[in-house]
Amino acid sequence: MTLLEKLQAELTRLSKSERKVAEVVLAEPQATLHKSIASLAQQAAVSEPTVNRFCHSLGAKGYPDFKLQLAQSLAQGTPFVNRHVDQSDTTQSIVEKIIESTMASLNVTRRSLDIAAMDRTVEAFLQAPRISFFGLGASASVAHDAHNKFLRFDTPVQFSDDTLMQKMAAINAKPDDVLVFISHTGRTKVLCEVAALARESGATVVGITAADSPLAQECATVLATHVPEDTDLYMPMASRIAQLVLIDALVTSFTLKKGPEIHEKLRLIKETLRDSRYEKKDIRDLP
Amino acid sequence: MTLLEKLQAELTRLSKSERKVAEVVLAEPQATLHKSIASLAQQAAVSEPTVNRFCHSLGAKGYPDFKLQLAQSLAQGTPFVNRHVDQSDTTQSIVEKIIESTMASLNVTRRSLDIAAMDRTVEAFLQAPRISFFGLGASASVAHDAHNKFLRFDTPVQFSDDTLMQKMAAINAKPDDVLVFISHTGRTKVLCEVAALARESGATVVGITAADSPLAQECATVLATHVPEDTDLYMPMASRIAQLVLIDALVTSFTLKKGPEIHEKLRLIKETLRDSRYEKKDIRDLP
DNA sequence: GAATAAATGTAATTTAGCAACATAATTTGA
DNA sequence: TCAAATTATGTTGCTAAATTACATTTATTC
Incomplete structure (x- = not known):
């Protein structure tokens, strides 16, 4: 299970303050990668050690490790699955979905x-x-x-x-x-x-x-x-x-x-x- | 282009010491994620700032950013690389290569x-x-x-x-x-x-x-x-x-x-x- | 409503990363 | 071939970021 999935899954287990952190992270995971523990703490309106504890709750060894896992999780994307486009899609997500479907199709062809x-x-x-x-x-x-x-x-x-x-x-x-x-x-x-x-x-x-x-x-x-x-x-x-x-x-x-x-x-x-x-x-x- | 692809591509551009760093990273990229700049420097037998400069040469903002990008690159999975077809290829390998090149191209397009x-x-x-x-x-x-x-x-x-x-x-x-x-x-x-x-x-x-x-x-x-x-x-x-x-x-x-x-x-x-x-x-x- | 446990914050400590400078190695031009 | 200039690398010390230890607050239970 990647970090983002884990985060989604264990959202309820987290304490109040930790959930605040989780929400900031989930809101824009990509941006989180470039934040220091201090700025993330500030945005979530919690203290720095709380962020650190939040990281440990998710099984990371610390904040940097958390970011590493988050980065991997993001890069993973949804691996080549056909996902259908719908009205709510942005141009960005349309491109993502089409490319992924294409790759899925290529994988099938290869095999x-x-x-x-x-x-x-x-x-x-x-x-x-x-x-x-x-x-x-x-x-x-x-x-x-x-x-x-x-x-x-x-x-x-x-x-x-x-x-x-x-x-x-x-x-x-x-x-x-x-x-x-x-x-x-x-x-x-x-x-x-x-x-x-x-x-x-x-x-x-x-x-x-x-x-x-x-x-x-x-x-x-x-x-x-x-x-x-x-x-x-x-x-x-x-x-x-x-x-x-x-x-x-x-x-x-x-x-x-x-x-x-x-x-x-x-x-x-x-x-x-x-x-x-x-x-x-x-x-x-x-x- | 992900960081690993970039690393492969620009290996020759790098200076002698920087290449030493590159080799250590390429040897076991996954392990690099959990190294500090100091231990990576030691393993490559260079100074810490050299590692830092190496990161900048690859377009990263610093060592932590480098690790982040490396993490993403690793998560990407098999980096679809353009491999050229030659006389010795079988039909099977032609198909493989073409599909991989296509996927590489799609990846680049996506990004x-x-x-x-x-x-x-x-x-x-x-x-x-x-x-x-x-x-x-x-x-x-x-x-x-x-x-x-x-x-x-x-x-x-x-x-x-x-x-x-x-x-x-x-x-x-x-x-x-x-x-x-x-x-x-x-x-x-x-x-x-x-x-x-x-x-x-x-x-x-x-x-x-x-x-x-x-x-x-x-x-x-x-x-x-x-x-x-x-x-x-x-x-x-x-x-x-x-x-x-x-x-x-x-x-x-x-x-x-x-x-x-x-x-x-x-x-x-x-x-x-x-x-x-x-x-x-x-x-x-x-x- | 006090006692206890859990959660959160504060402050101090440690560590990692990095910039500035110094030195070494390499290249260039005569 | 050698000196000058350029580039590459290393050393030092500073800064900021992360973490630990401890204090305080908040919730929970009897």
């Missing part, structure tokens, strides 16, 4: 990723005469991102968030072509239809989607992403980050497997792009 | 975000007759994502990854319109030009980009994202996640500030989208 499926996918990419990424809505931007990344290589790559185009592409897919379907829920009807068409064309169908979803059933390989309960009004944002990270990993693995000769090409691309950028040293010279 | 700037941006959004998101290359998909999110509200929103379109949009921007420019480096020339045009139109220009970059200079409000050294061949992937999270936070804050009446609309949208999806119970019935 649950099917490495074998990823390897199969990369192998398929290496063989493929053409790679396509399809997604709709929020997943469209993930597909878009994947497309951007693969543009750096010499394998032709396409992306679409237009269902008609997707259907045409799916019908025209050749064996060995890899078509990657991205969907958070895996339940979007049209996308499932497109995936079915692709499968019928004999191409390799890969899904970045929820396991056991209708879309997953159309796929030869499923890179499952964890779908947290969507109890919120706010969009499922964290899981999309997991999709992106998954794609990052695919690209990175792909790059490595392509071998060193690809590096020269990447360097060249970088070189070329440099012309469209301001150099770092230019900063001072700008208007 | 360094300018909340006031975010609040200003949300206020501007609330006033705006129109919101636009512009990005190029990898940042285009981030802009794309932002666009998707804002489509849920009644404020007109546009997105473009086409520089000509962007320019036209910038020129036609009206005062109170908000134009958000997304760029990892903030050094892409065309995007800076577009931002300049937008500024001349009198619209509110917001940048999600590196602080102190040319693009940042064109912006009324900058939501700075941390740019790690791009020593790698592989793309700057982690920082893009930070941009996305930032946008998530903006959208969420925007939603909350819009008040409860927006919730009905969001519910309606959700309801409508449901028709395009397979119901959960349908899974077993599928072919």
Whole structure:
């Protein structure tokens, strides 16, 4: 149990004066870290030894030790739990919560990723005469991102968030072509239809989607992403980050497997792009 | 950056004696918490003021403050550090490294975000007759994502990854319109030009980009994202996640500030989208 | 309502941290 | 290579912070 939790729990056990101290600490724990025992005593309107006794009551060896434990307690935060945002949240707490949810999602991804499926996918990419990424809505931007990344290589790559185009592409897919379907829920009807068409064309169908979803059933390989309960009004944002990270990993693995000769090409691309950028040293010279 | 990360990073900057202190601290950080300045000095075989100076070198206000920061740093848990991928990596280790880098990036973002700037941006959004998101290359998909999110509200929103379109949009921007420019480096020339045009139109220009970059200079409000050294061949992937999270936070804050009446609309949208999806119970019935 | 126990405050003591100064080591320029 | 300047480190003594011991107040019990 961290100090702050202990403080909450044993608030009633404390004597009157000690509780006054506790309240000051709980009101702004972060600020307490930079207070001396004297100023804390003053703010709580108690004497210094009372503060000291308060520290001992909480199991600390003294005031400095108390501050140390408080610091650790604060840094601990709530470790990566999905906490829902509500009306009372400040911008600060919104950021905290979103980042923590994202981290929670990443942790789940790390633990649950099917490495074998990823390897199969990369192998398929290496063989493929053409790679396509399809997604709709929020997943469209993930597909878009994947497309951007693969543009750096010499394998032709396409992306679409237009269902008609997707259907045409799916019908025209050749064996060995890899078509990657991205969907958070895996339940979007049209996308499932497109995936079915692709499968019928004999191409390799890969899904970045929820396991056991209708879309997953159309796929030869499923890179499952964890779908947290969507109890919120706010969009499922964290899981999309997991999709992106998954794609990052695919690209990175792909790059490595392509071998060193690809590096020269990447360097060249970088070189070329440099012309469209301001150099770092230019900063001072700008208007 | 937490104190331990900083300590790792600036180890070379430190003077000989200070490094001795650093080594003792790094050897057993946890134990250091319960040492006085005197005993730490003794163990490092240096004088007390040297330890004090060491603390100041790391940005602490003194020895007690140093211990406080160290305590927080330790409580943070595994310090997610950017580890570069190399040829010898397995798919598993690639995933690990990418996730850790992403988490590191998120941690940095959490600590360094300018909340006031975010609040200003949300206020501007609330006033705006129109919101636009512009990005190029990898940042285009981030802009794309932002666009998707804002489509849920009644404020007109546009997105473009086409520089000509962007320019036209910038020129036609009206005062109170908000134009958000997304760029990892903030050094892409065309995007800076577009931002300049937008500024001349009198619209509110917001940048999600590196602080102190040319693009940042064109912006009324900058939501700075941390740019790690791009020593790698592989793309700057982690920082893009930070941009996305930032946008998530903006959208969420925007939603909350819009008040409860927006919730009905969001519910309606959700309801409508449901028709395009397979119901959960349908899974077993599928072919 | 006195006696006792508990809580709180006062004053003195101790200790830790730090600034100012002194000295040593290193770098720089001729 | 050596002197000057700069930087790094150590010594001393002061200040402030934390703690202990003791006194006083406040609550509790019979």
